[in-house]
Amino acid sequence: METIIIAVFLAGYLAITLEHNLKIDKLIPALAMMAILWAIIALAHMDVFEVNAELRELEATHIDEILLHHLGKTAEILVFLLGAMTIVEIIDYFDGFATIKGFIRTRSKRRLLWLFSILAFILSAIIDNLTATIVLVTILQKVIMDRNTRLWFAGMIIITANAGGAWSPIGDVTTTMLWIANKVTALELIKHVLIPSILCMVVPVLVASRYKVFKGKIEKDIDELEASKSKHGATMLYLGLGAIVFVPFFKTITHLPPYVGMMLSLAIVATFAEIYSKTKFSISNVESDDHDTTGHHSPVHSSLSKIELPSILFFLGILLAVAALESLGYLFNYAGSLNTAIPNTDIVVMLFGVGSAIIDNVPLVAASMGMFSESLDNPLWHFIAYSAGTGGSMLIIGSAAGVVAMGMEKIDFFWYLKKIAILAFIGFIAGAVAFVIMRDFVLHV
Numbered sequence: 001m002e003t004i005i006i007a008v009f010l011a012g013y014l015a016i017t018l019e020h021n022l023k024i025d026k027l028i029p030a031l032a033m034m035a036i037l038w039a040i041i042a043l044a045h046m047d048v049f050e051v052n053a054e055l056r057e058l059e060a061t062h063i064d065e066i067l068l069h070h071l072g073k074t075a076e077i078l079v080f081l082l083g084a085m086t087i088v089e090i091i092d093y094f095d096g097f098a099t100i101k102g103f104i105r106t107r108s109k110r111r112l113l114w115l116f117s118i119l120a121f122i123l124s125a126i127i128d129n130l131t132a133t134i135v136l137v138t139i140l141q142k143v144i145m146d147r148n149t150r151l152w153f154a155g156m157i158i159i160t161a162n163a164g165g166a167w168s169p170i171g172d173v174t175t176t177m178l179w180i181a182n183k184v185t186a187l188e189l190i191k192h193v194l195i196p197s198i199l200c201m202v203v204p205v206l207v208a209s210r211y212k213v214f215k216g217k218i219e220k221d222i223d224e225l226e227a228s229k230s231k232h233g234a235t236m237l238y239l240g241l242g243a244i245v246f247v248p249f250f251k252t253i254t255h256l257p258p259y260v261g262m263m264l265s266l267a268i269v270a271t272f273a274e275i276y277s278k279t280k281f282s283i284s285n286v287e288s289d290d291h292d293t294t295g296h297h298s299p300v301h302s303s304l305s306k307i308e309l310p311s312i313l314f315f316l317g318i319l320l321a322v323a324a325l326e327s328l329g330y331l332f333n334y335a336g337s338l339n340t341a342i343p344n345t346d347i348v349v350m351l352f353g354v355g356s357a358i359i360d361n362v363p364l365v366a367a368s369m370g371m372f373s374e375s376l377d378n379p380l381w382h383f384i385a386y387s388a389g390t391g392g393s394m395l396i397i398g399s400a401a402g403v404v405a406m407g408m409e410k411i412d413f414f415w416y417l418k419k420i421a422i423l424a425f426i427g428f429i430a431g432a433v434a435f436v437i438m439r440d441f442v443l444h445v
Contacts (some may be wrong), residue, residue: 001040001044001046002328002330004040005037005040005041005324005325005328005330006330008033008036008037008040009033009037009321009324009325011029011033012029012030012032012033012036012321013033013359013363015028015029015033016029016030016318016359016363017358017359020397025310026314027310027311027313027314027317030313030314030316030317030318030321031313031314031316031317032317033317033318033321034316034317034318034320034321034324037321037324037325038067038320038324041063041324041327041328042063046328047328048062048063048066048327048328049066049327049328049329066327067320070319070320070323070326070327071320073180073181073319073323074315074316074319074320074323076180076257076258076259077173077176077177077180077315077319078312078315078316079259079262079263080176080180080258080259080262081173081176081311081312081315082307082312083259083262083263083265083266084127084128084170084244084262085307085308086266086270086300086303086304086307087240087243087244087265087266087269088127088131088240089302089303089304089306089307090236090240090269090270090273090299090300090303091236091237091240091241092303092306093236093273093299093302093303094230094232094233094235094236094237094273094276094299095230095233096230096233096234096235096236096237096240097135097138097139097237098233099233099234099237100119100123100135100136100139100237101139101142103115103119104139104143107217107218108216108217109149109213109214109215109216109217109218110209110214110215112143112144112153112218113153113156113205113208113209113214114205114209116136116140116153116156116157116160117156117157117160117201117205118160119132119136120132120133120136120157120160120161120164121160121161121163121164121197121198121201122164123135123136123161123164124160124161124162124163124164124165124168124171124172124401125164125165125167125168125170125171126168126170126171126241126244126245127241127244128165128170128171128172128173129161129162129164129165129171129172129389129399129400129401130400130401130404132161132164132165132401133157133158133161133401133404133405134404134408136157136161137154137157137404137405137408137409138408140153140154140157141408141409143218144218145218145219146218146219147409148213149213149218150409151409151411151415152208152211152213152214152419152420154405154408154409154411155405155411155416155419155420155423156204156205156208156420156423157401157405158393158396158399158401158402158405158420158424159200159201159204159393159420159423159424159427160201160204160205161401162389162390162392162393162399162401162402163197163198163200163201163389163390163393163427163431164197164201165389165401166193166196166197166200166385166386166388166389166390167189167190167193167194167196167197167385167386168189168190169184169186169189169248169258170244170245170247170248171389172385172389173315173362173400174361174362174364174365174385174388174389175189175385175389176258177319177362177365177366177369178365178369178381178384178385179258180257180258180259181369182376183369183374183376183377183378183381184376184377184381184382184385185252185376185377186248186251186252187252188377188382189382189385192379192382192435192438192439193382193385193386193435195434195438196386196430196431196432196434196435196438197386197389197390197431199427199430199431199434200386200390200427200428200430200431201427203426203427203430203431204423204424204426204427207423207426208423232276235272235276236269236272236273236276239268239269239272240269243265243266243268243269244262244265246261246265247261247262247265248261249261250264250265270299270300273299273300273303274298274299274300276299277298277299314362315362318362318363318366319362319366321363322363322366322367322370323366323370325367325370326369326370331367331370331371332370332371332373334371338371345380346383346436349380349383349384349387350387350391350432352364352368352384352387352388352391353386353387353388353390353391353428353432354391354394355391356387356388356391356392356398356399357391357392357393357394357395357398357399358395358398361388361389361391361392361398361399364388365384365388368384368388379439382435382439383432383435383439386431386432386435387428387432390424390427390428390431391428393420393424393427393428394421394424394425394428395413395416395417395421396411396413396416396417396420397413402416
């Protein structure tokens, strides 16, 4: 039966990896894999376990209890992401991201490279690397007209956005997963991963800035950039970003799960959004003909309708599918075999990073949480956060940021592999070496 379970999981995993070749959205194999795995477990009356992280042993439990347990843990992540996505969409409703265009005051390609890279690094740490990439590539399309030059800039945005998301508990889905699962705390994650992430950004940008494509000036006049269409755009941008940053502080003070703080932040941002739009205050339901006196729909309703539910369903499927393997004890046992085959854990984690460039980093991190039972803020978790977050930059399909940039700019897979992959690899290695040195010699107690 174990062979069947593993075969179903690998088949689903392969379908997710080959999403672009099969022309099938990855949420479909993720949901199917999850349902089939749990159905096999139920029909075969297989024993399910809960891994006791403190004692490193398996405790038998009932399938209903273990499934409810995993659903609760998964729901924490999904509700958190829903809140964050809604806040970002509310900011976009007021054209708040157009405010960022005000920072662009140069026509020098080299200065623009550094400006976009720094913006990607900072923004991705707050609004996540996927959203930061969408925002900056959209601005890039208005700033640089030459497509070849724009592709290079987009490639660098992917690298720097992924680097920025790795050190923040709200910057990447994988770091959020580790944070919510109580594998890392916000302050320790930042302390261990910030400097490696900075190197992962700076080293590729330093190398790329010497390339011919980043020399000279762009043709477009910067003053022609369109400003925000809403007078409340800047206010909503800073309010929304501040509300998201507030969440880790809320968790630290109250010790409540992060999604509670995110819901509070959403409520605050939604309140100001309703006031500014002068619409009827109601986010529980909406009628198709319900308009306010100004003729606009509620910004909250509009934002909720734009949320990427396929991504939410994908996370649901993949996390519960990995939970099935964890509940059967497979991941726990495989971790022991892996540690025996490769005694050096650093190599294993770096292989995770390289693997995240080939396959999705979400199931990789989900699997690692079931494989290892190290305590809260063990350096292993911080290294996994760094490797999974930045390793995906080595292939354009290896990260959500890469996939969305690929779609927006029609970037060719092999063009990215030839031009950008080496820069991403150099940055990844630089950050990894810095992490190990800091862990062993600087932060070692």
